[in-house]
Amino acid sequence: MADSNALVSLSQFARTASGADLAIVVEVQTDGRVAWSTGSPVTSFSGFNLARSGMLEHAWNDQPVDASRFRLPTSILTALGGPAGSVLFIPAPSDDAPSSGLLLLWKTGASPEQCAASMALLGPSVAQLLSARRGAVHDIVVRNQFIDLVESVPAGIVLVDGDGLGTVINQRAAELLGQKPGRHRAVDLVAPMRALRQRCDNHEALEQAYAAQVGNLNFATTLHWVMGERTFEVDTHPVRGDGEQGRIWLFTDITADLLMAAELRRLASSDPLTGVPNRRHFEERSAQIIAAREATGRSVAVLMLDVDHFKKINDIHGHPIGDEVLKVVARRCRETLRERDLFARFGGEEFIALLAAPTADEVPATAERLRNAISGAPVHVGGLRIDVTVSVGGAMGEALPGSDARLLEQLVARADEALYQAKADGRNRVRMSG
Amino acid sequence: MGSLERFNGRRSGAGKPIAVLSHGFGTDQNAWSALRPWFEQRFEVISFDLAGSGPRGTETYDFERHGSLAGYADDLLDILDEQDVQSCTYIGHSMSGMIGALASIARPELFERMVLIGASPRYLDDDGYTGGFKPDDLENLFDSMSANYQAWVAGFAPMVVGVDDSEVIADFSNALFRMRPDIALNTSRTIFTSDVRALAAQVSRPVHLVQTSVDVAVPVAVSHWLAQAIEGATLDIIEASGHLPHMTAPDEMTRILQQRLDRTAR
Numbered sequence: 299m300a301d302s303n304a305l306v307s308l309s310q311f312a313r314t315a316s317g318a319d320l321a322i323v324v325e326v327q328t329d330g331r332v333a334w335s336t337g338s339p340v341t342s343f344s345g346f347n348l349a350r351s352g353m354l355e356h357a358w359n360d361q362p363v364d365a366s367r368f369r370l371p372t373s374i375l376t377a378l379g380g381p382a383g384s385v386l387f388i389p390a391p392s393d394d395a396p397s398s399g400l401l402l403l404w405k406t407g408a409s410p411e412q413c414a415a416s417m418a419l420l421g422p423s424v425a426q427l428l429s430a431r432r433g434a435v436h437d438i439v440v441r442n443q444f445i446d447l448v449e450s451v452p453a454g455i456v457l458v459d460g461d462g463l464g465t466v467i468n469q470r471a472a473e474l475l476g477q478k479p480g481r482h483r484a485v486d487l488v489a490p491m492r493a494l495r496q497r498c499d500n501h502e503a504l505e506q507a508y509a510a511q512v513g514n515l516n517f518a519t520t521l522h523w524v525m526g527e528r529t530f531e532v533d534t535h536p537v538r539g540d541g542e543q544g545r546i547w548l549f550t551d552i553t554a555d556l557l558m559a560a561e562l563r564r565l566a567s568s569d570p571l572t573g574v575p576n577r578r579h580f581e582e583r584s585a586q587i588i589a590a591r592e593a594t595g596r597s598v599a600v601l602m603l604d605v606d607h608f609k610k611i612n613d614i615h616g617h618p619i620g621d622e623v624l625k626v627v628a629r630r631c632r633e634t635l636r637e638r639d640l641f642a643r644f645g646g647e648e649f650i651a652l653l654a655a656p657t658a659d660e661v662p663a664t665a666e667r668l669r670n671a672i673s674g675a676p677v678h679v680g681g682l683r684i685d686v687t688v689s690v691g692g693a694m695g696e697a698l699p700g701s702d703a704r705l706l707e708q709l710v711a712r713a714d715e716a717l718y719q720a721k722a723d724g725r726n727r728v729r730m731s732g
Numbered sequence: 733m734g735s736l737e738r739f740n741g742r743r744s745g746a747g748k749p750i751a752v753l754s755h756g757f758g759t760d761q762n763a764w765s766a767l768r769p770w771f772e773q774r775f776e777v778i779s780f781d782l783a784g785s786g787p788r789g790t791e792t793y794d795f796e797r798h799g800s801l802a803g804y805a806d807d808l809l810d811i812l813d814e815q816d817v818q819s820c821t822y823i824g825h826s827m828s829g830m831i832g833a834l835a836s837i838a839r840p841e842l843f844e845r846m847v848l849i850g851a852s853p854r855y856l857d858d859d860g861y862t863g864g865f866k867p868d869d870l871e872n873l874f875d876s877m878s879a880n881y882q883a884w885v886a887g888f889a890p891m892v893v894g895v896d897d898s899e900v901i902a903d904f905s906n907a908l909f910r911m912r913p914d915i916a917l918n919t920s921r922t923i924f925t926s927d928v929r930a931l932a933a934q935v936s937r938p939v940h941l942v943q944t945s946v947d948v949a950v951p952v953a954v955s956h957w958l959a960q961a962i963e964g965a966t967l968d969i970i971e972a973s974g975h976l977p978h979m980t981a982p983d984e985m986t987r988i989l990q991q992r993l994d995r996t997a998r
Contacts, residue, residue, distance in 0.1 A: 343799075344796050345795075346802065346803060346806055347797075369809070369813070369838075370838065371802070371806050372834045372835060372837075372838045373800060373802040375802070375837060375931075376802040376834065376931065379930055379931065380837065380931065380934050381838070381934070
């Protein structure tokens with residue numbers, strides 16, 4: 299650093315001119331601790347304390363003093379290479395370090411006094427250089443802290459200066475923009491920012507949202523930038539520095555968060571054994587479907603399906619086999635139904651389907667297809683070949699305005715009754731509610 | 733807080749001449765347990781933990797101040813000044829040998845005489861000087877210290893103790909474990925890279941050197957160098973191995989102390 303080099307030269311000059319054996323510039327904190335030093339012929343050493351030395355209290359008048367009047371720290375003695383004979387301190391109070399100065403030491407006796415007297419002229423230069431050095435060190439520390447901070451945030455950061463000319467981007471933002479991290483001219487980042495936006499699946503919506511804010515210095519918003527499988531939450535808001543208005547862009551990759559949220563929703567609405575929706579999801583979703591049908595007065599149908607003699611399958615083969623049978627039943631049913639039909643595990647070995655807008659003859663036909671899908675081929679599981687059948691009960695109704703949740707209740711109750719009838723009539727058959 | 737309190741110091745036996753016991757690297761003032769009774773019969777004893785050692789080690793250590801032995805010497809002088817000690821018999825082991833030597837050059841009047849056990853002014857070999865270590869040895873030492881401190885202690889402790897004394901090895905290991913590893917590493921760098929030969933030769937107070945015949949940290953040649961460099965210094969070599977004779981050979985140490993100190997202490 300330029301200032302410390304100048305201080306080395308200055309102490310070399312002072313030592314040569316005064317005939318001293320050691321010249322050191324010491325930056326002394328208010329508690330007497332030497333925070334930094336440089337000198338001639340030794341280089342930097344610090345951490346020693348001058349508070350007890352008696353030197354800081356002495357009224358220096360440019361005259362070397364017998365060193366035995368002071369308690370010099372051992373560090374100084376080590377640097378000098380032995381005990382000191384005379385010492386002269388030239389105070390150079392600098393910002394935040396009022397006890398700083400230039401220290402001249404002679405191993406033996408006093409020095410040429412006329413030369414020592416002129417040394418006092420160096421005081422202001424030492425003080426000025428020490429202040430400049432402190433300022434420079436402070437700036438470096440602050441800059442390093444800023445860089446550490448910016449790089450420690452798990453987000454891409456684009457920080458536009460208040461004057462709109464300079465921009466700093468961190469490593470993550472640099473990767474997104476295909477640029478080098480660090481300082482850039484703001485104009486040089488306009489094109490990469492636009493290119494990034496245009497790569498987004500939703501770039502039209504983004505262009506619209508941002509275009510509406512052109513010229514608004516207080517513009518603050520958070521939008522999702524969707525890039526294929528990855529989604530970034532992009533927050534931009536003004537930042538104030540030096541009384542001028544800068545702007546920050548924060549890019550946070552929320553892909554994992556979104557996937558997690560979707561997975562949690564799926565887990566909450568599906569049956570863990572068979573993977574088809576659970577009863578709660580069925581009820582929520584069918585209420586929505588019925589509500590959507592109400593205006594048009596179109597029909598809906600419910601099919602209840604129950605595995606025949608399921609308890610016997612469990613008793614003979616054990617629960618793990620029983621579970622596998624339920625999985626196969628669920629899969630075959632799902633494959634038999636149309637995409638838009640809702641199918642769920644209702645509980646135990648009971649399943650339920652909601653057929654949206656079927657015609658009158660479609661309902662028993664679908665029920666028959668379901669029955670056939672199960673009984674048509676034995677279930678192969680764990681090397682076993684198990685014949686499985688189901689009984690199906692169906693009910694149909696019209697989604698009239700105001701029928702709401704009660705329609706579903708009624709359909710489920712009627713389908714359940716029909717199912718009971720199918721069981722009573724000998725199982726492996728379909729019965730429709732009158 | 734005063735310096736003696738800061739360095740966990742103890743002072744006992746008012747009214748008698750003062751002895752200051754300063755331990756070496758890797759131990760704390762408990763290293764003096766075996767010799768303490770002997771001293772307490774004859775002296776008012778001041779002991780303390782060096783910066784970086786003992787229960788307060790983390791608070792007392794300053795990476796800048798204690799980057800040189802001079803910082804420790806200043807700590808010692810602070811304690812003596814604050815305790816208003818006008819004159820003392822100083823006993824320093826290992827790194828405290830040169831700490832005391834530096835302090836005695838700064839303030840000769842405070843040191844009536846000094847006993848330096850296993851002291852060395854320079855650990856690296858040099859032209860015409862046998863320090864016992866080569867630069868590569870030290871780099872290996874620092875590397876293994878920073879790679880796995882626990883494993884390093886397990887190997888280093890028995891080597892330095894030098895004799896099969898499981899109790900001393902355990903004490904020494906435990907004191908090392910209590911040091912924060914980064915402080916221990918920096919301290920060993922400060923010690924092993926120090927060269928205070930020019931200053932050691934300026935010690936003007938009576939010095940009694942003690943060392944064992946086989947010491948991994950300090951070859952006998954070092955003690956001979958010091959005995960020659962310091963005017964009037966005596967040298968007692970204990971026919972035993974180990975860097976910690978005050979812990980492993982207390983009887984022999986007592987005999988030497990008796991011979992060197994008793995004549996003048998009474």
